Amino acid sequence: MTRSVRLRSWQKTALERFASHPHPDFLAVATPGAGKTTFALTAAVSRIAAPDGPRRLVVVAPTAHLKRQWAAAATAFGLHLDDKWSAGEPLPGDMHGIVTTYQQVAVTAPALAAAARGAMVVFDEIHHAGDERAWGEAVRTAFGSASCRLSLSGTPFRSDTRAIPFLRYELDLARPDFEYGYGEALRDGRVVRPVYFPRTNGHMEWSAPDGSTWAAGFDDPLDTVRANQRLRTALSLEGDWLPAVLAGAHRRLTEIRRSHPAAGGLVVATDQDHARAVADTLEWRHGARAVLATSDDPGASDRISAFAGSDDPWLVAVRMVSEGVDIPRLRVGVYATTTTTELFFRQAVGRLVRWTPGPTAQRSYFYIPDDTRLRGWAHRIAETRRHSLRREDRAAAETDPAQLDPLRDPAARDGEQLSLFAVISAVATDVEDPAHEAPGAEDDHAADEDLLLTLPALAEPGPGATAAAVAAGGEGGGALLTRREHKAHLRESNAELARDLARRTGWPHSQVNAELNRLAGLQRVQEATVEQLERRLRRAEAWRARL
Secondary structure, eight states, X not given: OOEEEEEOHHHHHHHHHHHHOSSSEEEEEEOTTSOHHHHHHHXXXXXXXXXXXXXXXXXXXSSHHHHHHHHHHHHTTTOOEETTXXXXXXXXXXXXXXXXXXXXXXXXXXXXXXXXXXXXXXETTGGGGGSSHHHHHHHHHHHTTOSEEEEEESSOOBOTTOOOTTOOEETTEEOOSEEEOHHHHHHHOSSBOOEEOOEEEEEEEEEOTTSOEEEEETTSOOOHHHHHHHHHHHHOTTSSHHHHHHHHHHHXXXXXXXXXXXXXXXXXXXXXXXXXXXXXXXHHHHOOOEEEEOTTOTTHXXXXXXXXXXXXXXXXXXXXXXXXXXXXXXEEEEEEOSOOOHHHHXXXXXXXXXXXSSOSSOOEEEEEEOOHHHHHHHHHHHHHHHHHHOOSOHHHHHTOGGGGOTTOBTTBBOOOOGGGOEEEEEEEESOBOOOOOOOOGGGGOOOOOOEEEEEOOOOOSSTTOOGGGSOOOOTTTOOOOOHHHHHHHHHHHHHHHHHHHHHHHOOOHHHHHHHHHHHHTOSOGGGOOHHHHHHXXXXXXXXXXXX
C-alpha cells in the first residue's frame, strides 16, 4: 500500500543528505517542534522498502511514554513497531520492529544485539546515551552490528566527558550531519512559534542547613550553593513568589484561550510532592483543573495522552514532558523546577514551540524565575527569535534601551540536608502582566511550500499478515491503533468467545483454547499475527454457531 507524506523543506533536504550519506551513522539535529519524527519515519520507510535495505527497525526513545508515541506515529506510515517488547520474547511475524528505551537497552543489550543485527536503528534524543556510562556501553554492544543508525536530537550537545557511540565530535561538541535550528524554523514560517520569556524577580528569605539565615533577590550575587537555595525558596509554595507567577501565567492562558480555546499550559515542577501542591494551588486559587503526570504514577503516560487530546487547561509534570512528548496545544509554561542545565531548559521550552494549524498570533510564553542561569539560557533563545523575526530598523531599536533586552516581552515584564533547609518567605517583585498587544509580523509569517512525497510501497513484515490489519481506528475516522493495540483487542475478543464456548460445551478452558489454536494453526496466542488471531476468532464464531 502506497502512502503520501507532506514534508517541509528542511525534511526534504535532510532526507536527500541522509540518502547520499556514505557512512552508516547519521546525526540530525533539528529544533523541537520541527518534525524530527516525520523525517525519521520517512527515512526508515525509504530504507526498508529498498530491495537491499534492512528488514527490521529498532527505535530507542528516552521514556516509556515516548515508546507508545513512536509506535503510534509509525502506524500511520505502515510501519508496525512493538512498544511492549521485552528480552526473551520472540518478535511476532507481522511486526517490522520494536521500540525500546535507553534504560531497557542497558539491561537487555545482548538480546537487542540479536534483534538489531542488520537492522536500521533510530536513536531519539541520542544525548541520553551519555546519561550514564553503562548506557553508552550498552548502546555500542546492542547496535554495533546494525546496518545503519540515524541519531536525532533537538539541540546541539556536548560529550560531557562521556563520548556517545556512533557520533563524531569536534572540540567535545557532537558534529551533526544535518542541522536545522530554531532561527531557521522561525524564518521558514509556520513551523515553530516565537517564544517569549516573562521573568519575575523577588525577595527570598531562608534558613540554610548550617543554621545561617539568608535574604536575597535574584539580582544579588551568590555562590552556587546559595543560588540554588534561593531558587528553591522562590519555587516553594510556602512563600508567595510561585503563587504570584502561577496567577500571572493563568491570566495569560485564559486570555489566549479566548482565541485558541484548546490552548493549554504546562508547569514543570521540582518533584512529585511539589507537583501535587502546584496542582492544588491552581485548582483552589483559580478554579483550574490540573492534570498530574509524575513518574510514580503508572498511569502517567495515559494521562499525558488524554491531556494532549483534551481541552483541559493545565498539565503539571515532573520531567515527564521535558522532551519529545507531542502536545502541540501548549501555549503557556511555568519553569518551576530547580534543574538549571541548559539542555533541560531548552527541552522544556521545546514543548511550547510546535505550530498548529488554525490559530493566528501563535506566540507562546514561558514564565521563568529571574535566576541568572535561566536568564542566560532564555537570552540565547530570545536573541535567536529577535534576529529571525525582527522587522524594525535596528538603529531605531538601539535608541530605546528597553528594546536592548532580548528577554523583554512587549506585552509583559514579568546534595543538601533538605530537612534542615527552611523557607522563611518569598515575595515576587516586578510582576506586571498587562493586556496582550496586537499581533506582530511574526504571527502571520508566510510559510515555505510543503512537498508532498509519495512513499515507496512497504511490504508486510511477515508471511500471512493481511493488509486489512494495518491499523484500526475508532468510529468516524478516529486515531489509528498500533498493531500491538489492535492485536490486544483481538485477543480480548478471542478470550471472551473461549469463555462462552467453555460455558456452552462444559469443556475446560484449556481444552477449548487448545482446540481453537489447532483450528487457527498457531502455537501460542501471545505470538500470533493479526491474521492468525482473526482466523481463530472466525473459527470460534463458527463453532458457537453450531451449538
